[in-house]
Amino acid sequence: MTHTFAIVGYGTQGVYHWKNLQQIDGAEVKGIYDIDPRANDDAEADGLHVYESFQEILDDSAVDFVFICTPNDSHHDYAVEAMKAGKDVLCEKPAMMTSAEMEDVDEVSRETGKLFMVHQNRRWDPDYQVIKKICDEELIGPATYLEQRIHGSRGIPGDWRQLPEQGGGMILDWGVHTVDRLLMMVDSPVVDVYGVRSFVAGHDVDDGFQAYFRFANGFRALVDVSTNAYITLPKFYLQSATGCAIIEDWEMNGRIIRHTGAEEDDATPIQAGVGLTKTMAPRIMDYAKMASTTPPVEELPLPEVDSDVMDFYRNALAAAEGREEPAITNASVIRCLKILEAVIRSDETREVVHPEQA
Ligand code: NAD
Structure with missing residues (x-):
């Protein structure tokens, strides 16, 4: 089974995850969305599709995973919208600006049955x-x-x-x-x-x-x-x-x-x-x-x-398929923010x- 990713925010971490995901069996990155034209040029040079808007990612039925790699204030809304559109979500840390935002996202994850997992790579x-x-x-x-x-x-x-x-x-x-x-x-x-x-x-x-x-x-x-x-x-x-x-x-x-x-x-x-x-x-x-x-x-x-930090990605795919529990639980992330x-x-x-x- 292959999971198709779209990366939101193609800066330092977006590029890092694009490179890492190439080494993971069962994962491919289709494209990116970024508000900066320079990031879009980089993505095109890397052979990636550039989405015109975040909505375009939500509408793309080929994409089942969204990886949020934008500055921290945009994580909440992107995560909620992606899960409501039926996508599993990986998100850079800090997951959210506050524990209240994270509780909200956890609730949406439960309601939609979609994975939300934070990149607590450290x-x-x-x-x-x-x-x-x-x-x-x-x-x-x-x-x-x-x-x-x-x-x-x-x-x-x-x-x-x-x-x-x-x-x-x-x-x-x-x-x-x-x-x-x-x-x-x-x-x-x-x-x-x-x-x-x-x-x-x-x-x-x-x-x-x-x-x-x-x-x-x-x-x-x-x-x-x-x-x-x-x-x-x-x-x-x-x-x-x-x-x-x-x-x-x-x-x-x-x-x-x-x-x-x-x-x-x-x-x-x-x-x-x-x-x-x-x-x-x-x-x-x-x-x-x-x-x-x-x-x-x-x-x-x-x-x-x-x-091996690559286990983070392997676990994410397995967790989305219901084969493993998520390595980073939302409860642990909420507790840390509190x-x-x-x-x-x-x-x-x-x-x-x-x-x-x-
Ligand atoms: P960055 O500034 O290098 O890249 C951010 C990218 O997001 C830029 O290309 C920018 O144009 C784009 N962007 C900004 N606002 C956007 C929006 N609203 N919609 C779409 N694109 C937008 O930042 P970074 O270092 O890659 O950090 C991104 C996230 O990764 C942050 O949450 C940061 O805390 C986290 N981070 C995690 C680690 C780690 O080791 N886990 C390390 C560094 C950064």
Whole structure:
């Protein structure tokens, strides 16, 4: 069975999906709709049909899938109209501008029986998959605290991403990825959120944010997104009572340090700065110097993961045919948007917000 796609918005992501869909068995892209003549020229050069209007896509019975790749403010109406016209829909993130819009789209998906699935591709990122594996398999024992960071220093690109009315800003950009991934990792309600947005670049949208989360099961997390970090901090840092894991960068530099359970000599105070400290004395990694024969801590490489983002497209086709459940559920997307709204509310009120009940 072949599914025929039309792509709405042939910019960075539209072109990206056109290329990826060519590698998927059972998928073909017929054409695109874009309001920019330059994008239409690009599509024609790529051998694609250029639709004159979105309505023309809706009227084309050969098209059964619409992929929405436009700026964020247009996702809702395109999605609703496409599903009502009998098309399955894939949509770029952020799915919608608000959780209310997403609830509306989810309702239309149920009413029409059409698929609506969001491209939460960052769930397939190797760094996230590795940190999730360490957490799931308790490779450092039960995890208690996570720091997740996305740091860059180029500010927000000078396009619609700087405009609030089009859904610009980092909460709706990397916030949607980082908080989505956090919620996928921790199976517990978010009881406390404290968020602070940054506007240091002088735009009307946030150029970054930090948010602390406390889950009902006691897990704590920091999400830190910055577009003015000239020195970047590690992307993932996971703690437990008996170990730590770190992923430094996109190149997957990182390691695990964990306690072996072996007996250990009491720490000797060290000279630290101008004073002495016993509490913060580092672990002795040179075991030859130690009385015990079994080292109390060991260093391990990061585990391997097998992750293929092309599974997103394969799953979409299977979900439309009813062969698989959608990999990205609408419920998870609604929940993520609600937690992000709690971050914004916390920033505006300067108070801790309690989005979910224990
Ligand atoms: P872009 O500016 O490169 O492309 C957007 C295209 O949409 C442009 O060609 C523009 O002319 C067209 N367009 C604008 N308004 C339109 C409308 N009303 N109808 C039809 N066409 C319209 O933007 P982009 O980087 O491709 O981002 C598009 C979407 O993808 C956004 O929602 C963004 O958040 C998302 N995105 C996702 C990822 C990811 O990794 N999942 C990465 C980047 C962007």
